[in-house]
Amino acid sequence: MDILSGTRTIHGQLFCGWTHHRELSSLAETRAPAVAPFKLNRMYKPGDLVLGGLFEIHLSSVFPDLFFTSEQQDPICYGMAQTMAFAVTEINRKPSLLPHVTLGYSFYDTCAVLGVGFRAALSLVSGREEQIHVDESCVGSPPVLGVVGDGSSAHNIAISSVLGLYRVPQVRAMLQILRQFDWTWAGLLYSDDAYGHDAAQIFQSELAQSGWGCLAYVEVLPWDSDPAELQRIVSVMKTSTARVVVVIEYGIRTVKLLDEVVEQKVTGLQWIADVSFIEQSNLQTPGFMPYLSTLGIAVRRGEIPGLRDFLLKVHPDNDLDNSHENIMVKQFWENTFQCKFAPLPPEWVIAGGRVCTGHEDLGTAESTLLDVSNLRPEYNVYKAVYALVYYLEKINFTTSFGDQVLFDKNSDALPICDVMNWVWLPDGSTKVHNVGVFKTSASAGEELILDEDRIFWNFETKKPPRSVCSESCSPGTRVARRKGEPVCCFDCIACSEGEISNETDSTECTSCPEDFWSNLQRDHCVPKVVEFLSYHExxxxxxxxxxxxxxxxxxxxxxxxxxxxxxxxxxxxxxxxxxxxxxxxxxxxxxxxxxxxxxxxxxxxxxxxxxxxxxxxxxxxxxxxxxxxxxxxxxxxxxxxxxxxxxxxxxxxxxxxxxxxxxxxxxxxxxxxxxxxxxxxxxxxxxxxxxxxxxxxxxxxxxxxxxxxxxxxxxxxxxxxxxxxxxxxxxxxxxxxxxxxxxxxxxxxxxxxxxxxxxxxxxxxxxxxxxxxxxxxxxxxxxxxxxxxxxxxxxxxxxxxxxxxxxx
Structure with a gap:
C-alpha cells in the first residue's frame, strides 16, 4: 500500500480530451463493441472546491463483465469511505483553514477492478459521471482540486497514467533495508501486472544508480500460477547464493509460490515484501513457518481523533453530510446488518431475507469500519485531504500523531512507511508487529529507523542472514571483477609488494612512496628499513x-x-x-x-x-x-x-x-x-x-x-x-x-x-x-x-x- 497515493493539485482545471482518455477509449473499442455503460458507486458532497477520491473501499464484490460483451449490471461494492468525508467535514468546521469557502468531495469505489478505476478517474477529471465523450466540451460540477488515490499500488500506477506521475515509496524503503543489513546480493520477484513491472523497474533503476547492490536473479510471477514456471523460479531461488528475496506483488499469487518453496524445502531465505504479502492471513500458517523470515513495508499507521464518533453517525437516511447518490452508505448498511432496503429484489424476498429498517444500532455491530485502532490507508487519506487544502508547494504541517506532511519540488508526497515483521509464536501462530519506520524529510532526506532488537529472524542463528555474492575485500587486497558477472561478484587479490589498500573493497592498490614499503598485511606503508654496516650489529x-x-x-x-x-x-x-x-x-x-x-x-x-x-x-x-x-x-x-x-x-x-x-x-x-x-x-x-x-x-x-x-x-x-x-x-x-x-x-x-x-x-x-x-x-x-x-x-x-x- 502507498501513502498519499497519487495526490496531485489540478488548480481547478477541467481535463478535457486527454490523450490518455482516447487511448483508453480505443482500448475498449478494440476489445468489444460498445454497449450501455454501468453506473459507478459514488459519494458526493457539493462545495465551492471539490476533492476527488478513488478508493478500493468494498468489503466484497460481485464484479460485472468488464469486457463489455453483455449488458452491464451495477457493480455491487460494499465498503466505507467515511474517513475522507470526516476530514472534509472537519475542515469545513474550522473557518481559519478555508474562510468563506466550502469544501466538497466526490469519490468513487474502484471495486479493486482496474477498468472501474479507469472509468472513475475519467469521471473525476471530466466532471461527468455518465458516458465519457472525449471530443465534447467539458461541463459538470465545480472543478476537482485534487485526487486522493486508494491503497492499491497496482491500481494507482495504472490510473496515474491519467492523473499524473506516480512514485512507489516502498521501493525506496526496501532499498534502505538492504543497505541497513549490507545485503548486496538479492533476488527479485514481481507480479506480471502494471504495479509489478513499474515498481520492479524503479527498484532496479534505483539499485543500479546507487551502485551499491546487485540482483542475483529477476523473475516474473505468472498470472496463472503455472506450476512448471513456479517450480523453475523456486529452483532458481534454491540454487542461488542470494539469501534475500524481494517480493513486489499485489494479490495472492505468492501462496502458490510458497507452496512450491515448501515442496522443494527452500530454507534460510529472508523475504522483503510489501504489506499485501505481510498481511495475508493464508500465509500465516504453521506449514510456512520454517520457510519464512519476513520484513514488510506498510502504510504508516496513525490515529484520527473523532473518527469513530463520526462513523457511528453514518446512516443511510442521515442528511448530515448532504450526500447525493449515496449508494455506498446503503451498501455498507446492508452488508453490516445482512438486510436489504426497499424495493426488495425478488430473489431476496424468495429467500426470506431481512428488511433494513434504518433503526439498526451501529454501536452493537461487528464491523471493521468501526475499528479505528489500526488505521493505515485511512490515516493517509486523512493526511491527503488536509494536504490538498493548500497549494502543494507550501504544505508543511504536523499531524496529531506527530507525522510531518510536506511535498518535494515535484509535488510528490514525501513518504512515510512502517516496517513490519512476522513473529512466530510458540503455539504456531503469528503476529505482525512494527519494528521501524521509513520516512523522508526535506532536511534529513531518506531515513530508515529500525529497532533491530525487536526483529524476529526465523533462522537458527537468530541473526540477520549474510547475503552477498562475494565477501568484502579487506584492506590489503583489491577487487578483481569476474568477467561476465555482476559487479557484486568479484575476487579479492592481495596487493603486490610495495602496494597497499587501506579501505574495504578497494578497486586498486596504491604504491608506497619511495622511502616506504608495504607491511605484511599490505594495508599500511611503513618506512623502509635503512640498512648499513652499523656499530650496533x-x-x-x-x-x-x-x-x-x-x-x-x-x-x-x-x-x-x-x-x-x-x-x-x-x-x-x-x-x-x-x-x-x-x-x-x-x-x-x-x-x-x-x-x-x-x-x-x-x-x-x-x-x-x-x-x-x-x-x-x-x-x-x-x-x-x-x-x-x-x-x-x-x-x-x-x-x-x-x-x-x-x-x-x-x-x-x-x-x-x-x-x-x-x-x-x-x-x-x-x-x-x-x-x-x-x-x-x-x-x-x-x-x-x-x-x-x-x-x-x-x-x-x-x-x-x-x-x-x-x-x-x-x-x-x-x-x-x-x-x-x-x-x-x-x-x-x-x-x-x-x-x-x-x-x-x-x-x-x-x-x-x-x-x-x-x-x-x-x-x-x-x-x-x-x-x-x-x-x-x-x-x-x-x-x-x-x-x-x-x-x-x-x-x-x-x-x-x-x-x-x-x-x-
Whole structure:
C-alpha cells in the first residue's frame, strides 16, 4: 500500500480530451463493441472546491463483465469511505483553514477492478459521471482540486497514467533495508501486472544508480500460477547464493509460490515484501513457518481523533453530510446488518431475507469500519485531504500523531512507511508487529529507523542472514571483477609488494612512496628499513673490535720498539722506517672504522682517501726497507761502497714522501672531479634502503687501488729477490711472506667487493683492510718482539751479526 497515493493539485482545471482518455477509449473499442455503460458507486458532497477520491473501499464484490460483451449490471461494492468525508467535514468546521469557502468531495469505489478505476478517474477529471465523450466540451460540477488515490499500488500506477506521475515509496524503503543489513546480493520477484513491472523497474533503476547492490536473479510471477514456471523460479531461488528475496506483488499469487518453496524445502531465505504479502492471513500458517523470515513495508499507521464518533453517525437516511447518490452508505448498511432496503429484489424476498429498517444500532455491530485502532490507508487519506487544502508547494504541517506532511519540488508526497515483521509464536501462530519506520524529510532526506532488537529472524542463528555474492575485500587486497558477472561478484587479490589498500573493497592498490614499503598485511606503508654496516650489529661490533685490537697491537709494538730503540735488534732493522711503518699500520687499522656507521658526506669522502694514503704510506715504507736491504748487500760486495750514498736517511724519507704524494694527488683529483657521496640504494632490496657511499668515480677508485697494488707488487718482487741473502739480512724473507699475504688479500678483494650487495661490500673492504694490515704487522714485527721480550739474551750485536742469528 502507498501513502498519499497519487495526490496531485489540478488548480481547478477541467481535463478535457486527454490523450490518455482516447487511448483508453480505443482500448475498449478494440476489445468489444460498445454497449450501455454501468453506473459507478459514488459519494458526493457539493462545495465551492471539490476533492476527488478513488478508493478500493468494498468489503466484497460481485464484479460485472468488464469486457463489455453483455449488458452491464451495477457493480455491487460494499465498503466505507467515511474517513475522507470526516476530514472534509472537519475542515469545513474550522473557518481559519478555508474562510468563506466550502469544501466538497466526490469519490468513487474502484471495486479493486482496474477498468472501474479507469472509468472513475475519467469521471473525476471530466466532471461527468455518465458516458465519457472525449471530443465534447467539458461541463459538470465545480472543478476537482485534487485526487486522493486508494491503497492499491497496482491500481494507482495504472490510473496515474491519467492523473499524473506516480512514485512507489516502498521501493525506496526496501532499498534502505538492504543497505541497513549490507545485503548486496538479492533476488527479485514481481507480479506480471502494471504495479509489478513499474515498481520492479524503479527498484532496479534505483539499485543500479546507487551502485551499491546487485540482483542475483529477476523473475516474473505468472498470472496463472503455472506450476512448471513456479517450480523453475523456486529452483532458481534454491540454487542461488542470494539469501534475500524481494517480493513486489499485489494479490495472492505468492501462496502458490510458497507452496512450491515448501515442496522443494527452500530454507534460510529472508523475504522483503510489501504489506499485501505481510498481511495475508493464508500465509500465516504453521506449514510456512520454517520457510519464512519476513520484513514488510506498510502504510504508516496513525490515529484520527473523532473518527469513530463520526462513523457511528453514518446512516443511510442521515442528511448530515448532504450526500447525493449515496449508494455506498446503503451498501455498507446492508452488508453490516445482512438486510436489504426497499424495493426488495425478488430473489431476496424468495429467500426470506431481512428488511433494513434504518433503526439498526451501529454501536452493537461487528464491523471493521468501526475499528479505528489500526488505521493505515485511512490515516493517509486523512493526511491527503488536509494536504490538498493548500497549494502543494507550501504544505508543511504536523499531524496529531506527530507525522510531518510536506511535498518535494515535484509535488510528490514525501513518504512515510512502517516496517513490519512476522513473529512466530510458540503455539504456531503469528503476529505482525512494527519494528521501524521509513520516512523522508526535506532536511534529513531518506531515513530508515529500525529497532533491530525487536526483529524476529526465523533462522537458527537468530541473526540477520549474510547475503552477498562475494565477501568484502579487506584492506590489503583489491577487487578483481569476474568477467561476465555482476559487479557484486568479484575476487579479492592481495596487493603486490610495495602496494597497499587501506579501505574495504578497494578497486586498486596504491604504491608506497619511495622511502616506504608495504607491511605484511599490505594495508599500511611503513618506512623502509635503512640498512648499513652499523656499530650496533654483531658484524659491525666484531669488525670494530678487530680494528681496535689491531690499533692496540701497533701501539704496543711501537712502545716495545721505542723502549728497546738502543738495542741492536731495533737499530739493525732501520728503526726510523720501522717507526713509520708502525704508524702507517696504525692508520690502516683506524681507517677501517670510517666504513662502519651511517654514511655521511665527510665519512664517504674521507674513508677511501684515508685508506688509500695509509696503505701507500705503509707499502712505501716496506718498499724502501726492501731497497735498503738490497743496497746494504750490494755495498758489502767489492766496488759497492758508493751505493749507500743513494740510500741515506734523507733519501729514504724523500722516497717515502714522494711515493705517498702520488697517492695524495690521486685522492685530491678524485674528490674534486667526482667526490663520493652518501646514497640510498633501493636496487638491492625492494623493502630496504641500503645506505651506502657511492664512490662517485669508479675510475678514481680503480686508480687508487691500482697504485697500491703496483707498490705492493714491486715490494714483493724486490723482497723475493732478497730472500736468499745471508742470514743477517733475513728480514727480506718476512717481507716476502707479508707481501704475499697482502697481495693475495687484495686480489681476492676485487671480485668479492663487486659481487657483494649493500653493506656487505663495506664488510668485504673492511675485512681486506684488517686482513692485509695484520698480514703486515704480524710477520714483520712478531719475531722481533718475541726476541726482545722473551729472548733478550739474543738481542746483542754479536748474535745479530753472527750466523747464528738466522732464526731471528
Amino acid at each position: 654483531a658484524l659491525g661490533i666484531s669488525l670494530t673490535t678487530t680494528s681496535l685490537l689491531g690499533t692496540l697491537m701497533c701501539a704496543i709494538v711501537l712502545g716495545v720498539f721505542i723502549y728497546h730503540r738502543d738495542t741492536p735488534m731495533v737499530r739493525a732493522n732501520n728503526s726510523e722506517l720501522s717507526f713509520q711503518l708502525l704508524m702507517s699500520l696504525k692508520l690502516c687499522f683506524l681507517c677501517s672504522l670510517l666504513f662502519i656507521g651511517r654514511p655521511r658526506l665527510w665519512t664517504c669522502q674521507l674513508r677511501h682517501a684515508a685508506f688509500g694514503i695509509s696503505f701507500v704510506l705503509c707499502v712505501s715504507c716496506i718498499l724502501v726497507k726492501t731497497m735498503v736491504v738490497l743496497a746494504v748487500f750490494k755495498a758489502s760486495k767489492p766496488g759497492g761502497a758508493d751505493i749507500m750514498k743513494f740510500f741515506g736517511a734523507i733519501q729514504q724519507r724523500g722516497t717515502v714522501l714522494a711515493l705517498t704524494s702520488v697517492q695524495v694527488a690521486i685522492c685530491i683529483a678524485w674528490l674534486v672531479s667526482a667526490s663520493p657521496t652518501p646514497h640510498k640504494n633501493v636496487q638491492y632490496h625492494s623493502d630496504k634502503i641500503v645506505y651506502e657511499c657511492d664512490v662517485g668515480s669508479t675510475v678514481g677508485f680503480a686508480v687508487l687501488l691500482g697504485y697500491i697494488g703496483l707498490l705492493a707488487l714491486l715490494s714483493f718482487v724486490l723482497a723475493f729477490m732478497a730472500r736468499n741473502l745471508p742470514d743477517n739480512f733475513n728480514e727480506a724473507k718476512f717481507i716476502t711472506f707479508s707481501m704475499l699475504i697482502f697481495c693475495a688479500v687484495w686480489i681476492a678483494f676485487i671480485p668479492a667487493y663487486i659481487s657483494s650487495p649493500g653493506k656487505y661490500a663495506d664488510v668485504v673492504e673492511v675485512f681486506a683492510i684488517l686482513a692485509s694490515s695484520f698480514g703486515l704487522l704480524v710477520p714483520l714485527f712478531g719475531p722481533k718482539c718475541y726476541l726482545m721480550l722473551l729472548k733478550p739474551e739474543r738481542n746483542t750485536k754479536k748474535s745479530i751479526m753472527g750466523r747464528g742469528a738466522t732464526k731471528t
